[in-house]
Amino acid sequence: MSATPESLTSQSPAAVVLRHDWRQGEIEALFALPFNDLLFRAHTVHRENFAPNTVQISTLLSIKTGACPEDCAYCPQSAHYNTGLEKERLLDTQTVLAAAEEAQRSGATRFCMGAAWRKLHDRDVPAMSEIIAGVKAMGLETCMTLGMLTGNQAQSLREAGLDYYNHNLDTSREYYDEIISTRTYEDRLETLRHVRATGMSVCSGGIIGMGEGRADRAGLLMELANQPEHPESVPINLLVQVEGTPLNGVEELDPFEFVRMIAVARIIMPQSQVRLSAGRENMSDELQAMCFFAGANSVFYGEKLLTTDNPEADHDRDLFARLGITAGDPAPCAD
Numbered sequence: 604m605s606a607t608p609e610s611l612t613s614q615s616p617a618a619v620v621l622r623h624d625w626r627q628g629e630i631e632a633l634f635a636l637p638f639n640d641l642l643f644r645a646h647t648v649h650r651e652n653f654a655p656n657t658v659q660i661s662t663l664l665s666i667k668t669g670a671c672p673e674d675c676a677y678c679p680q681s682a683h684y685n686t687g688l689e690k691e692r693l694l695d696t697q698t699v700l701a702a703a704e705e706a707q708r709s710g711a712t713r714f715c716m717g718a719a720w721r722k723l724h725d726r727d728v729p730a731m732s733e734i735i736a737g738v739k740a741m742g743l744e745t746c747m748t749l750g751m752l753t754g755n756q757a758q759s760l761r762e763a764g765l766d767y768y769n770h771n772l773d774t775s776r777e778y779y780d781e782i783i784s785t786r787t788y789e790d791r792l793e794t795l796r797h798v799r800a801t802g803m804s805v806c807s808g809g810i811i812g813m814g815e816g817r818a819d820r821a822g823l824l825m826e827l828a829n830q831p832e833h834p835e836s837v838p839i840n841l842l843v844q845v846e847g848t849p850l851n852g853v854e855e856l857d858p859f860e861f862v863r864m865i866a867v868a869r870i871i872m873p874q875s876q877v878r879l880s881a882g883r884e885n886m887s888d889e890l891q892a893m894c895f896f897a898g899a900n901s902v903f904y905g906e907k908l909l910t911t912d913n914p915e916a917d918h919d920r921d922l923f924a925r926l927g928i929t930a931g932d933p934a935p936c937a938d
């Protein structure tokens with residue numbers, strides 16, 4: 604396969620080939636395209652694979668907040684940094700179910716629950732299973748992010764009804780050590796393999812705007828696309844800078860580079876949901892519209908992410924209306 608961008612994706616939906624052998628240079632060549640060319644290509648791929656005006660909405664809830672033993676340099680929940688965050692114990696099932704009901708009433712179709720844990724402990728599996736079963740019974744899709752999982756734990760969560768497990772690679776292999784020292788890249792890949800082995804859907808992406816270079820952004824996407832199967836959901840987070848974390852004050856990313864990241868993700872993982880994730884609070888409506896054009900078809904919806912702010916639900920409803928976007932499940936087009 605040549606490294607010229609023209610040869611990288613197929614032209615018609617029937618012939619879409621999901622590649623798992625991307626090379627760094629090919630992905631960097633996509634990033635380097637003139638902006639309009641890149642957007643045109645990404646949007647074409649988007650239309651070939653998804654209804655172009657449908658965006659899936661997920662609502663997040665932090666079910667266990669703060670005091671995390673990991674040292675992720677971006678994270679307000681790490682016990683290594685003083686961010687003034689109020690820690691909370693694991694929420695009880697009824698509190699989580701009440702929040703899920705509220706999310707469903709405001710239109711979310713997936714409920715994502717996050718815990719500030721390095722890894723899931725076996726003692727917490729029954730509580731997680733009870734929560735999953737309760738949320739699932741409401742007719743919502745379920746997603747959890749609880750840190751590292753063993754194979755048996757992944758299987759238990761799957762049996763309880765978990766649809767998605769979120770576990771991010773966060774950045775490129777090369778830049779990773781600048782960001783986290785308490786968990787390896789290989790640890791993350793291992794958890795993803797355990798999740799995949801159960802048949803659950805994988806949600807995995809990363810964060811940009813952490814001072815990394817374009818090669819790292821390309822490297823992250825290459826790792827994601829070169830998994831044996833593409834993650835069904837790929838969250839692209841823009842760093843939310845939080846006072847007290849080591850990354851607070853890092854140079855801000857050029858907004859067009861964020862759009863490029865979405866576009867390249869769309870081209871190389873044509874049938875994955877690409878989620879415009881954290882960081883929307885600092886994005887203009889116009890920038891978000893550009894991300895939807897470039898292939899983003901999922902967002903986090905509701906006033907809060909895990910611990911930081913997200914746009915008001917009313918604002919998002921209004922933005923969707925102005926753009927003619929409908930909230931719904933952008934299942935890959937069959938034809």
Ligand code: SAM
Pocket residue numbers: 671677678679680717718719720721748749750751770771773809810840841842843844845881882909
């Ligand atoms: N503790 C678990 C773990 O890290 O595996 C799950 C929760 S953790 C908060 C989930 C993800 O949130 C992280 O992998 C990271 O990608 C994202 N995240 C955390 N802090 C962020 C920030 N300040 N800006 C953008 N994304 C962030």
Ligand code: DTB
Pocket residue numbers: 663679715717748769771808809838839840843880881908909910911912
């Ligand atoms: C993901 O990729 N982004 C979400 C979700 N998965 C769990 C979390 C964003 C967290 C932003 C910082 C915070 O609110 O604490």
Ligand code: SF4
Pocket residue numbers: 671672673674675678679680681682718719720721750
């Ligand atoms: Fe802990 Fe997850 Fe935050 Fe890392 S990202 S410090 S593992 S809560």
